[in-house]
Amino acid sequence: MAASIRRSRISRISESFKIAISEIWRQTPGKAALVLFILLVAMAVIAVVTITPDFLVKWESASYWEDNPVVVPPCWVNSLGYKTAKTAQIYFTTPSSMEVSESEVRYIYTYNYTLDVNEAPKDLYVKAEVPLLCEEGVFKAPTIRVTVERPDGIVVLAWDMVIEPGKTGENVTLTCGSLLSAKTSKETFRLAEVTSAIMDKYNITVPTEIAGTNETYVITANSIMRTTIRTELENKYLTILSVFVKPISYKISLNRNTTTLEVFSKQINNLKTTFLDLGINIVLRDKIIEALDYAANNITWVINNINTVTYTDYLIAMNNAYENLNNVNKLALAASAPVDVRSSVDDLTKTLGKFIEVATTTPSLIQPEIVFDVLQGDYRVNVTITYYGVKNPPRALSAKIGIIVKGGCYGILGTADKGVDIATVVLYGTPIALAIGFATAVASVFIGVIAGIVSGYYGGFIDEAIQRTVDVLGNIPLLPILIIVGSVAQRTFTGEAKSLYIILTYIGILIIFGWGGTAITVRAMTLSIKEEPYIEAAKALGASNTRIIFKHILPQVLIYAAAVLVFNVPGAIITEAGLSVLGLRHGWPTWGSVLSSARAENRFDVWWWILPPGLMLSLTSLTFVLLGLAIERIVEPRLRTL
Amino acid sequence: MSEVQVYKPVLDKQTKLVVNGLKVYFPLRKSFVEVLMRKPRLYVRAVDGVSFDVKDGEVFALAGESGCGKTTTGKAVLKLVETTSGSTYYLPSRGIMESNPYYALYKKVSEYGHIDLQGIPDKLFKPLRRDIQMIWQDPYGSLNPRRTIFEILSEALEIHGVGSTKSEREDIVAKALEEVKLTPASEFMYRYPHMLSGGQRQRVGIARALILKPSLIVADEPVSMLDVSIRAEILQLMMELKKIHGLTYIFITHDLALARYISNRIAIMYLGKIVELGDARRVIENPYHPYTKALVEAIPEPNPERRHVIKEPSIKGEVPSPINVPTGCRFHPRCVALDQHPELEELCKKKEPPLIEIEPGRYVACWLYTKK
Known part of the structure; x- marks a missing residue:
């Protein structure tokens, strides 16, 4: 029956589409092309569905990626023999445990981090x-305490x-339950306590x-x-x-260089000669000489015993010399020695005093050398939020606690500068690339088809004008223009x-x-189709040019x-990438922009x-070239035998 | 013969079509050097002054070898090629013209309602196309391979607004297919041309020509590309349809045997001109013009016993190029009769012979007969 054979236009189009797909599928390159194409489209769809509206604008700002380590490889490299610390970005919305006492309530968030490589993580912080x-009617702001239990x-x-509250929320009117944000920083890190704890632990x-035996000097030395x-x-x-290191060896030595001491001793001897030549009170002079001798002797003793002297003895001797010189100063004043002599005594005294001060506050004498290494094992990070004087603490605290450990690897494709997650950008670059490719290909093929048909069908002046325009456009180098x-x-x-x-603009x-x-x-196709007998037959029926x-x-x-459209798609994508790499950035997360950065x-x-x-660009090109080849074989049946 | 009767097409009540002094010249593109040297533009003189009339209901054959301009003449009648000069007068069938709102605008050239086709602008010519149709030589090329038979046939209906709904058009198409004996029509309708045999395709071609119910059909060698076995079928179908619809055919062919079989009158063309015109049977059985004689002699002998006799061709040389048409009688370089009548040489080479009546209804363009 006629009705059974009758088919609607839509069903016929969809049928011919199905036939085309199965024709493509029959060929090996076509199969590969379809699989790749579906993959690309799936990526694009996922990207479009998951993209957040601010991503296009913020993806290049460092704050957007602040929780990511910077320029680290993907995490699967660990299975290739790389050794990188893993990255953890843990956000808690419910506390791990809660402790209530009469005066305070503590909410504890615990995260276990295992460090199994000989490389310390790059950063550790808590966002709350x-x-x-x-x-x-009284606001209760909490304290935040972060402790790390080391292996x-x-x-x-x-x-x-x-x-x-006043510091964190700028001018926000505080109400009950309004969120206060805080972030731990390098500046607020209690380094001194951490170092002390490590020193104590490893003795x-x-x-x-x-150090010697004098308690004061031992403490000074240790400090x-x-x-x-x-x-x-x-x-x-x-x-x-x-937090992540341990000492593996240490050596603490005493500076046994005597150059400064010899200068001191020489200057004291010089003073002695000066005083002997002075015509001052003999009693006072003898006392001065005696004091200078004492000072010189102390220093000489240190010089002589420099290889065995302890920090305590060293400093006691130097202190003695200093006291004696101080004494000389007073005696010289009493003996009304000349001003220049007195000032030289004073200078020497002050220099010596400075020397002692430096020796007791800086590592000029005590010189420690410690070698640290990464401490492997299980770490436990505890974040304790404590409220004081809260009688009815809420069971479920509406806090958001983030514990971030920046490791040496990230995600499935690693990160670029500013911590940009390459996997995300590559994914979100897919729909943009496809859009650029398709928009350019569709529009240029559309214009090309119209121009070609008009040119071929109508001929004459229009043909000449269009073809010469094509010649001119074809001879202008595209890259400089772009x-x-x-x-x-x-x-x-x-x-x-x-x-x-x-x-x-690029697409244009x-x-x-x-x-x-x-x-x-x-145009060439139109010229040949135009001469087909069935066109003349249509004209004989009265068909208009539009209809033909x-x-x-x-x-x-x-x-x-x-087929041309499919072949043209990758060209535009690659050109966009090329322009980005050349520095003509547009600011969207495209594959080219990743290469560009x-x-x-x-x-x-x-x-x-x-x-x-780079691979995504190549794969996309490959997809469309394979697809184009497959379509070409359908369009051009002569190629099927190849 | 004192009074020489030069051929003039008759324009009377029975005349369906008159072609008068039709010329179709195709200009050649000049090369750059030729443009620089200001050489005159050359033309291919495909049709170079052809006149004939076609009576209503007859089969008028246009015969001649390839390149003689017979197809171009046919296409010129349908205004598919631009004519250089000359006129075609056509008497539309009654029904068509009544429904044509432009009819009153057309210039009438006779009291019977003949219209000057050349004088009508293309847009106004469109309704007339329903009345003049063409059957094409190539059943393979003349059907768009990407369209179904239904689409091919209903195109004419769409163009002329016949049938408003698809089912209406389907009915018309089915009827047309049944008419050309492509049954069951519903099965053929949604086939593509490549699924049909050559004969079936030509039937589709005939159906396409007939679907608009024309009265004049230009059949351009409709069976020359078909297998011999199915030629008769197609011709029979055409004759049958002629009888049913009262059609008039202009039958373009190079096959004189075929022309004799189907046509009432015949015009023999050579290099864009008619050299002999008259009753088909008489012309072929008793040709006057040396060219006609040569053509008739070239008809294969159906009697197998005489097959082995190799006939001496009564023609020499090759067809000259229609760009450089010989002076005088355009057939003279190939004429065997000229060799037998050397006294005519001067005349034949210098002056073009007119198409004159030598018997009632028989016209020949040859000095051989004009001088008698």
């Missing part, structure tokens, strides 16, 4: 958003902070043969040592990372939609220069145009920064 509790048993109180003290180590830790590691227009666009456009306008240029080839081929173009020529040209930072050694966007 805690509510302001109210009781009987060696040391419990380090890393931070102890009081959250002051690092200045040995008696160096100098700790200060020195602390400074060293501060310089060598990020302050915070001292560079010029791109840099002008970067300066011209401002405001929020700047990126969009720049990309649209690519369209203007991209339709020529299609136009030439379509739309019903007879266009359907045949369109199949070819589909690698170039800007001059980090060609970072493979995980360059390969993923």
